[in-house]
Amino acid sequence: MSGFTIIGAGGFIGGRLAQALRARGEAVYAPARGESDLFERDLGQVFYCAGLTGDFAVRPFDTVEAHVTLLAQVLAKARFQRLIYLSSTRLYDSLGAAGGDETDILAFDPAAPRNVYDLSKALGENLTLARSDGRGAVARLSNVFDLAEGASGFLPELLQAARRSRVLSRDSVPGAVRDYIHADDVVAGLLAMADQQAQGVVNVARGENVSNADLARVFAEAGWTLNLAADRPMPPAPVCATERLRALGVTPSDARILLRDALSAPGFFQG
Known part of the structure:
Protein backbone atom coordinates (compact mmCIF):
# COMPACT_ATOMS: atom_id res chain seq x y z
CA MET A 1 0.00 0.00 0.00
CA SER A 2 1.24 3.49 -0.79
CA GLY A 3 0.06 7.03 -1.21
CA PHE A 4 -2.58 9.03 0.58
CA THR A 5 -6.33 9.48 0.28
CA ILE A 6 -8.03 12.63 1.53
CA ILE A 7 -11.77 12.36 2.04
CA GLY A 8 -13.04 15.93 2.17
CA ALA A 9 -10.19 17.46 0.16
CA GLY A 10 -12.55 20.21 -0.99
CA GLY A 11 -12.67 21.64 2.53
CA PHE A 12 -10.36 24.07 4.29
CA ILE A 13 -8.08 21.58 6.07
CA GLY A 14 -8.43 18.82 3.48
CA GLY A 15 -7.34 21.17 0.72
CA ARG A 16 -4.34 22.45 2.68
CA LEU A 17 -3.35 18.90 3.54
CA ALA A 18 -3.54 17.77 -0.10
CA GLN A 19 -1.38 20.72 -1.14
CA ALA A 20 1.25 19.92 1.50
CA LEU A 21 1.40 16.24 0.58
CA ARG A 22 1.77 16.95 -3.12
CA ALA A 23 4.47 19.53 -2.37
CA ARG A 24 6.59 16.80 -0.81
CA GLY A 25 6.01 14.51 -3.77
CA GLU A 26 3.31 12.21 -2.41
CA ALA A 27 0.60 10.64 -4.54
CA VAL A 28 -2.76 11.99 -3.35
CA TYR A 29 -6.19 10.61 -4.23
CA ALA A 30 -8.95 13.12 -3.51
CA PRO A 31 -12.26 11.41 -4.34
CA ALA A 32 -15.27 13.51 -5.21
CA ARG A 33 -18.41 13.08 -3.17
CA GLY A 34 -20.18 9.85 -4.11
CA GLU A 35 -17.25 8.50 -6.14
CA SER A 36 -17.62 4.71 -6.36
CA ASP A 37 -13.90 4.20 -7.01
CA LEU A 38 -13.39 4.89 -3.30
CA PHE A 39 -14.27 1.26 -2.55
CA GLU A 40 -12.44 -0.30 -5.48
CA ARG A 41 -8.86 0.90 -5.09
CA ASP A 42 -6.06 0.81 -2.56
CA LEU A 43 -6.42 3.98 -0.47
CA GLY A 44 -3.08 3.83 1.36
CA GLN A 45 -3.13 6.21 4.33
CA VAL A 46 -6.48 7.97 4.70
CA PHE A 47 -7.16 11.37 6.20
CA TYR A 48 -10.89 11.60 6.90
CA CYS A 49 -11.53 15.36 6.73
CA ALA A 50 -15.19 15.36 5.71
CA GLY A 51 -17.46 17.26 8.06
CA LEU A 52 -19.68 20.25 8.78
CA THR A 53 -18.93 23.04 11.22
CA GLY A 54 -20.87 26.32 11.22
CA ASP A 55 -24.00 25.00 9.52
CA PHE A 56 -24.44 21.73 11.40
CA ALA A 57 -27.47 23.08 13.29
CA VAL A 58 -29.48 23.61 10.10
CA ARG A 59 -28.13 20.49 8.36
CA PRO A 60 -28.25 17.82 11.08
CA PHE A 61 -28.76 14.87 8.73
CA ASP A 62 -25.94 15.98 6.43
CA THR A 63 -23.79 16.30 9.55
CA VAL A 64 -24.41 12.68 10.52
CA GLU A 65 -23.82 11.58 6.93
CA ALA A 66 -20.45 13.33 6.81
CA HIS A 67 -19.25 12.48 10.31
CA VAL A 68 -20.49 8.90 10.59
CA THR A 69 -22.25 7.28 7.63
CA LEU A 70 -19.53 7.62 5.00
CA LEU A 71 -16.86 6.81 7.58
CA ALA A 72 -18.65 3.58 8.49
CA GLN A 73 -18.74 2.59 4.82
CA VAL A 74 -15.02 3.28 4.42
CA LEU A 75 -14.13 1.26 7.51
CA ALA A 76 -16.36 -1.63 6.44
CA LYS A 77 -15.66 -1.77 2.71
CA ALA A 78 -12.51 0.09 1.70
CA ARG A 79 -8.91 -1.11 1.51
CA PHE A 80 -6.56 1.13 3.46
CA GLN A 81 -3.37 1.02 5.51
CA ARG A 82 -4.25 3.55 8.22
CA LEU A 83 -6.97 6.15 8.80
CA ILE A 84 -6.80 9.41 10.73
CA TYR A 85 -10.22 10.83 11.60
CA LEU A 86 -10.48 14.58 12.10
CA SER A 87 -12.59 15.39 15.16
CA SER A 88 -12.85 18.44 17.41
CA THR A 89 -11.81 19.62 20.86
CA ARG A 90 -15.39 20.87 21.19
CA LEU A 91 -16.09 17.43 22.60
CA TYR A 92 -14.53 18.64 25.87
CA ASP A 93 -16.90 21.60 26.26
CA SER A 94 -19.41 19.86 28.51
CA LEU A 95 -16.60 18.98 30.94
CA GLY A 96 -15.68 22.61 31.57
CA ALA A 97 -12.34 23.31 33.24
CA ALA A 98 -11.99 19.61 34.11
CA GLY A 99 -11.75 18.67 30.43
CA GLY A 100 -9.08 18.85 27.78
CA ASP A 101 -7.09 15.62 28.10
CA GLU A 102 -7.28 12.91 25.45
CA THR A 103 -8.08 10.33 28.14
CA ASP A 104 -11.14 12.21 29.47
CA ILE A 105 -14.46 10.36 29.58
CA LEU A 106 -16.73 12.60 27.54
CA ALA A 107 -20.27 13.58 28.53
CA PHE A 108 -23.17 14.71 26.31
CA ASP A 109 -26.86 15.53 26.67
CA PRO A 110 -28.51 13.54 23.85
CA ALA A 111 -31.57 15.81 23.93
CA ALA A 112 -29.63 19.02 23.18
CA PRO A 113 -29.99 19.94 19.48
CA ARG A 114 -26.44 21.35 19.23
CA ASN A 115 -25.08 17.98 20.31
CA VAL A 116 -25.74 16.46 16.90
CA TYR A 117 -22.26 17.75 16.12
CA ASP A 118 -20.61 16.44 19.28
CA LEU A 119 -22.41 13.10 19.30
CA SER A 120 -21.72 12.41 15.63
CA LYS A 121 -18.04 13.27 16.03
CA ALA A 122 -17.86 11.07 19.12
CA LEU A 123 -19.43 8.16 17.22
CA GLY A 124 -16.97 8.74 14.38
CA GLU A 125 -14.15 8.55 16.91
CA ASN A 126 -15.54 5.31 18.35
CA LEU A 127 -15.78 3.65 14.95
CA THR A 128 -12.26 4.77 14.06
CA LEU A 129 -10.71 3.55 17.28
CA ALA A 130 -12.76 0.41 17.87
CA ARG A 131 -13.69 -0.82 14.39
CA SER A 132 -10.53 -0.31 12.31
CA ASP A 133 -8.53 -3.36 13.46
CA GLY A 134 -6.00 -1.11 15.14
CA ARG A 135 -5.42 1.02 12.03
CA GLY A 136 -7.25 4.16 13.18
CA ALA A 137 -6.26 7.31 15.08
CA VAL A 138 -8.14 10.49 15.94
CA ALA A 139 -7.00 14.10 15.64
CA ARG A 140 -9.07 16.49 17.77
CA LEU A 141 -8.64 19.95 16.23
CA SER A 142 -9.14 23.15 18.21
CA ASN A 143 -10.08 26.54 16.67
CA VAL A 144 -8.24 26.56 13.35
CA PHE A 145 -7.44 29.90 11.72
CA ASP A 146 -5.56 31.27 8.74
CA ASP A 179 -7.68 27.77 21.65
CA TYR A 180 -6.37 29.10 18.34
CA ILE A 181 -4.12 26.99 16.12
CA HIS A 182 -2.84 28.09 12.72
CA ALA A 183 -3.74 25.93 9.72
CA ASP A 184 -0.04 25.36 8.98
CA ASP A 185 0.42 23.85 12.43
CA VAL A 186 -2.65 21.66 11.94
CA VAL A 187 -1.21 20.29 8.71
CA ALA A 188 2.15 19.71 10.41
CA GLY A 189 0.40 17.85 13.22
CA LEU A 190 -1.58 15.64 10.86
CA LEU A 191 1.46 14.78 8.79
CA ALA A 192 3.41 13.95 11.95
CA MET A 193 0.59 11.66 13.09
CA ALA A 194 0.70 9.83 9.77
CA ASP A 195 4.48 9.64 9.46
CA GLN A 196 5.00 8.47 13.04
CA GLN A 197 1.93 6.22 13.11
CA ALA A 198 0.42 7.93 16.14
CA GLN A 199 -2.08 5.85 18.09
CA GLY A 200 -5.30 6.78 19.86
CA VAL A 201 -6.41 10.39 20.22
CA VAL A 202 -4.16 13.42 19.73
CA ASN A 203 -5.22 16.99 20.50
CA VAL A 204 -4.10 19.17 17.60
CA ALA A 205 -4.23 22.40 19.55
CA ARG A 206 -2.04 25.17 20.93
CA GLY A 207 -2.87 24.21 24.51
CA GLU A 208 -3.58 27.77 25.63
CA PRO A 238 -11.28 23.32 29.03
CA VAL A 239 -7.55 23.70 28.40
CA CYS A 240 -6.30 21.18 25.87
CA ALA A 241 -3.40 18.93 26.77
CA THR A 242 -0.76 19.01 24.03
CA GLU A 243 1.95 16.68 25.29
CA ARG A 244 1.10 14.05 22.67
CA LEU A 245 1.28 16.57 19.83
CA ARG A 246 4.56 18.03 21.07
CA ALA A 247 6.00 14.52 21.42
CA LEU A 248 5.45 14.22 17.66
CA GLY A 249 7.69 17.27 17.20
CA VAL A 250 4.98 19.88 16.62
CA THR A 251 4.85 23.06 18.73
CA PRO A 252 2.06 25.35 17.47
CA SER A 253 2.65 29.09 17.17
Whole structure:
Protein backbone atom coordinates (compact mmCIF):
# COMPACT_ATOMS: atom_id res chain seq x y z
CA MET A 1 0.00 0.00 0.00
CA SER A 2 1.24 3.49 -0.79
CA GLY A 3 0.06 7.03 -1.21
CA PHE A 4 -2.58 9.03 0.58
CA THR A 5 -6.33 9.48 0.28
CA ILE A 6 -8.03 12.63 1.53
CA ILE A 7 -11.77 12.36 2.04
CA GLY A 8 -13.04 15.93 2.17
CA ALA A 9 -10.19 17.46 0.16
CA GLY A 10 -12.55 20.21 -0.99
CA GLY A 11 -12.67 21.64 2.53
CA PHE A 12 -10.36 24.07 4.29
CA ILE A 13 -8.08 21.58 6.07
CA GLY A 14 -8.43 18.82 3.48
CA GLY A 15 -7.34 21.17 0.72
CA ARG A 16 -4.34 22.45 2.68
CA LEU A 17 -3.35 18.90 3.54
CA ALA A 18 -3.54 17.77 -0.10
CA GLN A 19 -1.38 20.72 -1.14
CA ALA A 20 1.25 19.92 1.50
CA LEU A 21 1.40 16.24 0.58
CA ARG A 22 1.77 16.95 -3.12
CA ALA A 23 4.47 19.53 -2.37
CA ARG A 24 6.59 16.80 -0.81
CA GLY A 25 6.01 14.51 -3.77
CA GLU A 26 3.31 12.21 -2.41
CA ALA A 27 0.60 10.64 -4.54
CA VAL A 28 -2.76 11.99 -3.35
CA TYR A 29 -6.19 10.61 -4.23
CA ALA A 30 -8.95 13.12 -3.51
CA PRO A 31 -12.26 11.41 -4.34
CA ALA A 32 -15.27 13.51 -5.21
CA ARG A 33 -18.41 13.08 -3.17
CA GLY A 34 -20.18 9.85 -4.11
CA GLU A 35 -17.25 8.50 -6.14
CA SER A 36 -17.62 4.71 -6.36
CA ASP A 37 -13.90 4.20 -7.01
CA LEU A 38 -13.39 4.89 -3.30
CA PHE A 39 -14.27 1.26 -2.55
CA GLU A 40 -12.44 -0.30 -5.48
CA ARG A 41 -8.86 0.90 -5.09
CA ASP A 42 -6.06 0.81 -2.56
CA LEU A 43 -6.42 3.98 -0.47
CA GLY A 44 -3.08 3.83 1.36
CA GLN A 45 -3.13 6.21 4.33
CA VAL A 46 -6.48 7.97 4.70
CA PHE A 47 -7.16 11.37 6.20
CA TYR A 48 -10.89 11.60 6.90
CA CYS A 49 -11.53 15.36 6.73
CA ALA A 50 -15.19 15.36 5.71
CA GLY A 51 -17.46 17.26 8.06
CA LEU A 52 -19.68 20.25 8.78
CA THR A 53 -18.93 23.04 11.22
CA GLY A 54 -20.87 26.32 11.22
CA ASP A 55 -24.00 25.00 9.52
CA PHE A 56 -24.44 21.73 11.40
CA ALA A 57 -27.47 23.08 13.29
CA VAL A 58 -29.48 23.61 10.10
CA ARG A 59 -28.13 20.49 8.36
CA PRO A 60 -28.25 17.82 11.08
CA PHE A 61 -28.76 14.87 8.73
CA ASP A 62 -25.94 15.98 6.43
CA THR A 63 -23.79 16.30 9.55
CA VAL A 64 -24.41 12.68 10.52
CA GLU A 65 -23.82 11.58 6.93
CA ALA A 66 -20.45 13.33 6.81
CA HIS A 67 -19.25 12.48 10.31
CA VAL A 68 -20.49 8.90 10.59
CA THR A 69 -22.25 7.28 7.63
CA LEU A 70 -19.53 7.62 5.00
CA LEU A 71 -16.86 6.81 7.58
CA ALA A 72 -18.65 3.58 8.49
CA GLN A 73 -18.74 2.59 4.82
CA VAL A 74 -15.02 3.28 4.42
CA LEU A 75 -14.13 1.26 7.51
CA ALA A 76 -16.36 -1.63 6.44
CA LYS A 77 -15.66 -1.77 2.71
CA ALA A 78 -12.51 0.09 1.70
CA ARG A 79 -8.91 -1.11 1.51
CA PHE A 80 -6.56 1.13 3.46
CA GLN A 81 -3.37 1.02 5.51
CA ARG A 82 -4.25 3.55 8.22
CA LEU A 83 -6.97 6.15 8.80
CA ILE A 84 -6.80 9.41 10.73
CA TYR A 85 -10.22 10.83 11.60
CA LEU A 86 -10.48 14.58 12.10
CA SER A 87 -12.59 15.39 15.16
CA SER A 88 -12.85 18.44 17.41
CA THR A 89 -11.81 19.62 20.86
CA ARG A 90 -15.39 20.87 21.19
CA LEU A 91 -16.09 17.43 22.60
CA TYR A 92 -14.53 18.64 25.87
CA ASP A 93 -16.90 21.60 26.26
CA SER A 94 -19.41 19.86 28.51
CA LEU A 95 -16.60 18.98 30.94
CA GLY A 96 -15.68 22.61 31.57
CA ALA A 97 -12.34 23.31 33.24
CA ALA A 98 -11.99 19.61 34.11
CA GLY A 99 -11.75 18.67 30.43
CA GLY A 100 -9.08 18.85 27.78
CA ASP A 101 -7.09 15.62 28.10
CA GLU A 102 -7.28 12.91 25.45
CA THR A 103 -8.08 10.33 28.14
CA ASP A 104 -11.14 12.21 29.47
CA ILE A 105 -14.46 10.36 29.58
CA LEU A 106 -16.73 12.60 27.54
CA ALA A 107 -20.27 13.58 28.53
CA PHE A 108 -23.17 14.71 26.31
CA ASP A 109 -26.86 15.53 26.67
CA PRO A 110 -28.51 13.54 23.85
CA ALA A 111 -31.57 15.81 23.93
CA ALA A 112 -29.63 19.02 23.18
CA PRO A 113 -29.99 19.94 19.48
CA ARG A 114 -26.44 21.35 19.23
CA ASN A 115 -25.08 17.98 20.31
CA VAL A 116 -25.74 16.46 16.90
CA TYR A 117 -22.26 17.75 16.12
CA ASP A 118 -20.61 16.44 19.28
CA LEU A 119 -22.41 13.10 19.30
CA SER A 120 -21.72 12.41 15.63
CA LYS A 121 -18.04 13.27 16.03
CA ALA A 122 -17.86 11.07 19.12
CA LEU A 123 -19.43 8.16 17.22
CA GLY A 124 -16.97 8.74 14.38
CA GLU A 125 -14.15 8.55 16.91
CA ASN A 126 -15.54 5.31 18.35
CA LEU A 127 -15.78 3.65 14.95
CA THR A 128 -12.26 4.77 14.06
CA LEU A 129 -10.71 3.55 17.28
CA ALA A 130 -12.76 0.41 17.87
CA ARG A 131 -13.69 -0.82 14.39
CA SER A 132 -10.53 -0.31 12.31
CA ASP A 133 -8.53 -3.36 13.46
CA GLY A 134 -6.00 -1.11 15.14
CA ARG A 135 -5.42 1.02 12.03
CA GLY A 136 -7.25 4.16 13.18
CA ALA A 137 -6.26 7.31 15.08
CA VAL A 138 -8.14 10.49 15.94
CA ALA A 139 -7.00 14.10 15.64
CA ARG A 140 -9.07 16.49 17.77
CA LEU A 141 -8.64 19.95 16.23
CA SER A 142 -9.14 23.15 18.21
CA ASN A 143 -10.08 26.54 16.67
CA VAL A 144 -8.24 26.56 13.35
CA PHE A 145 -7.44 29.90 11.72
CA ASP A 146 -5.56 31.27 8.74
CA LEU A 147 -4.55 34.89 8.36
CA ALA A 148 -4.57 34.80 4.56
CA GLU A 149 -6.91 37.16 2.73
CA GLY A 150 -10.36 35.62 2.31
CA ALA A 151 -10.07 33.20 5.25
CA SER A 152 -13.19 32.83 7.39
CA GLY A 153 -13.60 32.78 11.15
CA PHE A 154 -13.55 35.25 14.03
CA LEU A 155 -9.83 36.05 14.02
CA PRO A 156 -9.25 36.18 10.22
CA GLU A 157 -12.31 38.36 9.71
CA LEU A 158 -11.09 40.74 12.42
CA LEU A 159 -7.75 41.01 10.66
CA GLN A 160 -9.36 41.67 7.30
CA ALA A 161 -11.53 44.40 8.81
CA ALA A 162 -8.38 45.93 10.35
CA ARG A 163 -6.99 46.52 6.86
CA ARG A 164 -9.77 49.06 6.27
CA SER A 165 -10.42 50.62 9.67
CA ARG A 166 -8.54 51.43 12.86
CA VAL A 167 -11.70 50.98 14.95
CA LEU A 168 -13.34 47.56 15.10
CA SER A 169 -16.45 46.37 16.94
CA ARG A 170 -17.65 42.85 17.67
CA ASP A 171 -20.68 41.62 19.60
CA SER A 172 -18.61 39.18 21.63
CA VAL A 173 -17.63 39.48 25.28
CA PRO A 174 -14.04 40.08 26.46
CA GLY A 175 -14.02 36.91 28.55
CA ALA A 176 -14.83 34.53 25.68
CA VAL A 177 -11.85 32.28 24.96
CA ARG A 178 -10.64 30.07 22.11
CA ASP A 179 -7.68 27.77 21.65
CA TYR A 180 -6.37 29.10 18.34
CA ILE A 181 -4.12 26.99 16.12
CA HIS A 182 -2.84 28.09 12.72
CA ALA A 183 -3.74 25.93 9.72
CA ASP A 184 -0.04 25.36 8.98
CA ASP A 185 0.42 23.85 12.43
CA VAL A 186 -2.65 21.66 11.94
CA VAL A 187 -1.21 20.29 8.71
CA ALA A 188 2.15 19.71 10.41
CA GLY A 189 0.40 17.85 13.22
CA LEU A 190 -1.58 15.64 10.86
CA LEU A 191 1.46 14.78 8.79
CA ALA A 192 3.41 13.95 11.95
CA MET A 193 0.59 11.66 13.09
CA ALA A 194 0.70 9.83 9.77
CA ASP A 195 4.48 9.64 9.46
CA GLN A 196 5.00 8.47 13.04
CA GLN A 197 1.93 6.22 13.11
CA ALA A 198 0.42 7.93 16.14
CA GLN A 199 -2.08 5.85 18.09
CA GLY A 200 -5.30 6.78 19.86
CA VAL A 201 -6.41 10.39 20.22
CA VAL A 202 -4.16 13.42 19.73
CA ASN A 203 -5.22 16.99 20.50
CA VAL A 204 -4.10 19.17 17.60
CA ALA A 205 -4.23 22.40 19.55
CA ARG A 206 -2.04 25.17 20.93
CA GLY A 207 -2.87 24.21 24.51
CA GLU A 208 -3.58 27.77 25.63
CA ASN A 209 -6.85 29.70 25.63
CA VAL A 210 -6.75 33.22 24.23
CA SER A 211 -9.53 35.59 25.29
CA ASN A 212 -11.12 38.36 23.26
CA ALA A 213 -9.60 40.73 25.82
CA ASP A 214 -6.16 39.33 24.93
CA LEU A 215 -6.84 40.02 21.26
CA ALA A 216 -8.02 43.55 22.07
CA ARG A 217 -4.69 44.22 23.79
CA VAL A 218 -2.75 43.02 20.74
CA PHE A 219 -4.78 45.34 18.52
CA ALA A 220 -4.34 48.24 20.94
CA GLU A 221 -0.57 47.80 21.07
CA ALA A 222 -0.49 47.90 17.26
CA GLY A 223 -2.61 51.09 17.04
CA TRP A 224 -6.14 49.72 16.64
CA THR A 225 -9.21 49.81 18.88
CA LEU A 226 -11.27 46.66 19.27
CA ASN A 227 -14.62 47.38 20.95
CA LEU A 228 -16.32 44.37 22.51
CA ALA A 229 -19.70 43.71 24.10
CA ALA A 230 -20.29 44.26 27.81
CA ASP A 231 -18.57 41.52 29.78
CA ARG A 232 -20.50 38.86 31.64
CA PRO A 233 -19.50 35.68 33.48
CA MET A 234 -18.50 32.87 31.14
CA PRO A 235 -18.50 29.15 31.95
CA PRO A 236 -15.02 27.76 32.61
CA ALA A 237 -13.39 26.44 29.46
CA PRO A 238 -11.28 23.32 29.03
CA VAL A 239 -7.55 23.70 28.40
CA CYS A 240 -6.30 21.18 25.87
CA ALA A 241 -3.40 18.93 26.77
CA THR A 242 -0.76 19.01 24.03
CA GLU A 243 1.95 16.68 25.29
CA ARG A 244 1.10 14.05 22.67
CA LEU A 245 1.28 16.57 19.83
CA ARG A 246 4.56 18.03 21.07
CA ALA A 247 6.00 14.52 21.42
CA LEU A 248 5.45 14.22 17.66
CA GLY A 249 7.69 17.27 17.20
CA VAL A 250 4.98 19.88 16.62
CA THR A 251 4.85 23.06 18.73
CA PRO A 252 2.06 25.35 17.47
CA SER A 253 2.65 29.09 17.17
CA ASP A 254 1.04 31.64 19.47
CA ALA A 255 -1.87 33.28 17.63
CA ARG A 256 -1.18 36.59 19.37
CA ILE A 257 2.34 36.73 17.96
CA LEU A 258 1.13 35.87 14.45
CA LEU A 259 -1.56 38.53 14.74
CA ARG A 260 0.91 41.14 15.97
CA ASP A 261 3.30 40.35 13.11
CA ALA A 262 0.49 40.64 10.56
CA LEU A 263 -0.66 44.02 11.92
CA SER A 264 2.89 45.39 11.84
CA ALA A 265 3.69 44.22 8.31
CA PRO A 266 4.55 47.06 5.88
CA GLY A 267 1.52 48.11 3.85
CA PHE A 268 -0.94 46.13 5.95
CA PHE A 269 -3.29 49.03 6.67
CA GLN A 270 -5.02 50.11 3.46
CA GLY A 271 -7.68 52.43 4.88
